[in-house]
Amino acid sequence: MSEDAESEVSGYHKLLQELPRTGPGTKAGEMLRRYWHPVCLSADLKDIPLAVRILSEDLVAFRNRGGRPGLLGIRCPHRLASLEYGQCTDDGLMCSYHGWRFDGLGRCIDQPLEPRDSALKNKIRHLWYPVEEWGEVIWAYMGPDKEAPPPLPKIDVLARADGEVKIVVGDIRNYSYLNWMENFADMGHATVLHGLLIRDIPDALKPFNDDSIKNWTPLPLEFVETDYGMKTVSVLDTGDPEIKFVNTWSLAMPVHWRFSGIRSGFPPDFTDERQEGGGMIRIIDDTHFELFRYNLFRKGNFPGTFLFGLPADLKGTAARKPHDKRKYSGWEGIPALEDLVLQESQGEIPDRRLEHLASSDRGVIMMRRIWHEAMEAVANGKDPKGVDRKPREMLEVDTYHGHIKASEIKIGPENMPPSTNGRGLIRDSRGNLVFA
Amino acid sequence: MSEDAESEVSGYHKLLQELPRTGPGTKAGEMLRRYWHPVCLSADLKDIPLAVRILSEDLVAFRNRGGRPGLLGIRCPHRLASLEYGQCTDDGLMCSYHGWRFDGLGRCIDQPLEPRDSALKNKIRHLWYPVEEWGEVIWAYMGPDKEAPPPLPKIDVLARADGEVKIVVGDIRNYSYLNWMENFADMGHATVLHGLLIRDIPDALKPFNDDSIKNWTPLPLEFVETDYGMKTVSVLDTGDPEIKFVNTWSLAMPVHWRFSGIRSGFPPDFTDERQEGGGMIRIIDDTHFELFRYNLFRKGNFPGTFLFGLPADLKGTAARKPHDKRKYSGWEGIPALEDLVLQESQGEIPDRRLEHLASSDRGVIMMRRIWHEAMEAVANGKDPKGVDRKPREMLEVDTYHGHIKASEIKIGPENMPPSTNGRGLIRDSRGNLVFA
């Protein structure tokens, strides 16, 4: 290896060490702070405060009795008692220790043990972050421009009215969120990992399957950078040479993933199911995150979710062997569990210096480059990819999924090709957004 | 902020970082080592050794078969086996590994595997500390002058014969003992924290309550330095302008707290109950301590304790909500639990640089100053506050609690004003110690 190559490698390793960092003052943490992040579900904020760790910061979310949500530093600035044990009041959150009360902008609005004419409270400004409540989710913006943040991008599924959205939270992982994101940018793993056990198609699912596509292993994959992040596209032959089957998986910076269909193109075959799915991540800290998974159920959809979510007992469909003493035994057979086991097994923050990347890692390499460029953009005082200062009705994320004429296929960074026949988020022949 | 103010602040922060340290060689640890500390109850030393960590030192307490207690370093100096698994003998403690035997002065008195004429054992002097057994408690002195320690100060309640003393141990906390002490020096918190839920007075308690005092919120508080430490005094109006109600809470350096009455002046009202209470701390290390709580029950006393001790299930009287996932749910309503929750929530060792102290923190500020001066005294080779080289019959600690003529009120460092009508530890009109 030449010296140049060595220094190239060591620069890459430096990047890989910086990328999983989430705390304030870290290069990647500063990048992450230019986006809105999910905090909790709207339904989670009732009449008591909720301790919530986001981007390595310990915060407390609450809803005042007027119904307005807020997000503050968890420790009362008086004598550092936790506001997790505070009291929700008409206009803010009161520390239970000495009664200091704060509004959602961090202003101290009462100090009951101080003299009535004391001006001390006017000198206190507690840590606060702007929040928005939209799509049954509480969102926060933790950037330095928090007084004038960019508008909240409204991810398409949550903005849709043509079906019922169900959001499931509470799946907390003990490793870097990048293990998850890289797994999603690397659809090639599906043909190996999710093909370990050949599963029978359940009867309830058969009507949604399309048996015409057989060439799923290994998946032919294209990786395309987009304005919101990147997407992976797979174009597959059908029986008819004029008709192709196209499937699309997208990552929207920095914590969103999106796909269509209950199988999302995974083996053993494909489906014309119109259900859309995806999710987003609450980044807790460098080595923990929580998944917010959602599905849009429209009329005629299969009522289950992606093959079919993490089983409560963390057990796959493989037989459990008495001599299997591993943390996860009998784990093969459920894709969501297979992903968990392999992602976790990579380590809390994998030591990427030990990797040997191959051509099938093009998606991972693209994702790291895009995340890196976003990090550099912020370090240079610019907005990173996907931040838009103009209000938008919806953040459009490609999830085309369905059959298309071979002559019309056009894979590139723009949104999906015209079609009245596709599935997922598509444009019609005039370029307008439609949902097939 | 001026540069002087900055350096003043940083000096204060240095102090606050030094103060919670307890180990040998730390400035605060050296100060603590000039006082006697509780080790365990007399009843805890039976026929097996007891591992006990005090001031960050791992020790073993034992009682030889002659009945005499001792306190040694936990590791046998031979090959470092733990003396926790040693054998109590007629004259000392024997290591179970090779039979080396030690007396209470750390002298090695037997090495059964060595030749009979070996002089090796005379060269061994194991770590030892002097202990005293008094008031049903084993006490230790860990200072450099351990060969000639100051006399054990006999805290008043434990020295009393006019009632039955009950001591309860085993409540171990996982944060700095100073969180506890500061909470006690800060009686203002009572009107907020202990007033979160307005409790009904239980029928059994009603005879001891005095409904004449209504102005308990916020408590008017005076903080007074004393020879043993400090005290907090509250003087309240009654219906009669000539009669005041006085309540006193005391801290005796460095691990004792004392008060009178089952409610000790806490809302919703006051009581003439004569029961006396308090306790002391076994400092385990910087972030752990054990409470030794005691109560003196005299004839006619309410048979319960301070509102009413920590509940075994760590549950308050507030309704538990199904959506409450906090470590302590439904915690409000029991003062001892409220104190635990808020003290623990401040953190193992709170980062005091983040505090914003207010006028209601005068007691906390006084306590820190007194502790600081004690630390400086020891650093300058002097005895700290409360150490008395002359034998005393009793360590008198102010806990005046009751009605007094307005004209006789005199609040100051000396013990409580003359009264035949007060409660707790008082002096009569001739200055002699009496118990009303």
Place this chain on the structure above:
Amino acid sequence: MSEDAESEVSGYHKLLQELPRTGPGTKAGEMLRRYWHPVCLSADLKDIPLAVRILSEDLVAFRNRGGRPGLLGIRCPHRLASLEYGQCTDDGLMCSYHGWRFDGLGRCIDQPLEPRDSALKNKIRHLWYPVEEWGEVIWAYMGPDKEAPPPLPKIDVLARADGEVKIVVGDIRNYSYLNWMENFADMGHATVLHGLLIRDIPDALKPFNDDSIKNWTPLPLEFVETDYGMKTVSVLDTGDPEIKFVNTWSLAMPVHWRFSGIRSGFPPDFTDERQEGGGMIRIIDDTHFELFRYNLFRKGNFPGTFLFGLPADLKGTAARKPHDKRKYSGWEGIPALEDLVLQESQGEIPDRRLEHLASSDRGVIMMRRIWHEAMEAVANGKDPKGVDRKPREMLEVDTYHGHIKASEIKIGPENMPPSTNGRGLIRDSRGNLVFA
């Protein structure tokens, strides 16, 4: 103490700090890597991989479908997923994430997602170690000369055909393996620690006991360096001045211990029982190890094991006292448990600077010297004690145990004296190896 003595002491302390280290690149770890180590039982390798940590390295053992065992680094070199969740194939182990497959020499033999003509896999060489399967145990060699390792030494008991060998694994300790080895080099502890409770001899054991020997306390002990490590020999009087009782305990470098007899000479008396026992250690890391205990049962042997193994409930025969809150209560009375309690109590890695060695520690001192010399030999590019490049049928370890004529006693580094009457591993009068 003179300066020379001080520097001698500090050199000794440096040694004692180096000795417990096991990782690659440490002086002691390099020494340990010149020996074969037990990995697991043959029976442990079935159809799924087994994560196994040895000498501070995380590895995965597996058996391919052809029956051949292998040992690889646990993390797939591709993207660091754990091979613990890999799949055993006909010819190797396949990572479940992207299908990279490895043989037992660490060669990458398939990358299913790469183009068929890719040469990438030829550039991959994964961490591997040679293994051998012998005596129902999988063994590994982790030295730098792993391509041409010394032959596996075949410890005598496992090579024997004159009885049934039973191996028990799974007893994992959370302290340095040297605590265990030193305990075995220090037979003097037996007369104290294992004599704490005078045990009745169970009826089933009585036929194997020899009541003629009474002088067991303290044991007269000789320590002798041998070619395989060291041995401890005890020569005791019987009723007949011409007949002595000889007992031998051996340590074979670096992880083997051997003795004869169910009591192995421990009080209250001795036995002519011919059963042989011992074991070896899987060194997990600096502070963890697993015991592989074995016993050879021959016709007429007592069917139990060494007094009588670690009880499942970790309880001794001493009465449990309600006030005993120690981790091990009522622990006295079972030698294997007594050893566990005292060894563990010395600490994960005892701070040997605090020791005070005595004349009864001659065995421990010899063992440290031998281990030290082995460490220095390796640092100087030589093979350490006990490594033999010539194939041997058996590693002979002295365990003489029985009566002998006083005139024939000869204690020295060579194997045991001629005898047709001894027990354990002995030589006959012509110097040939026999098993009595």
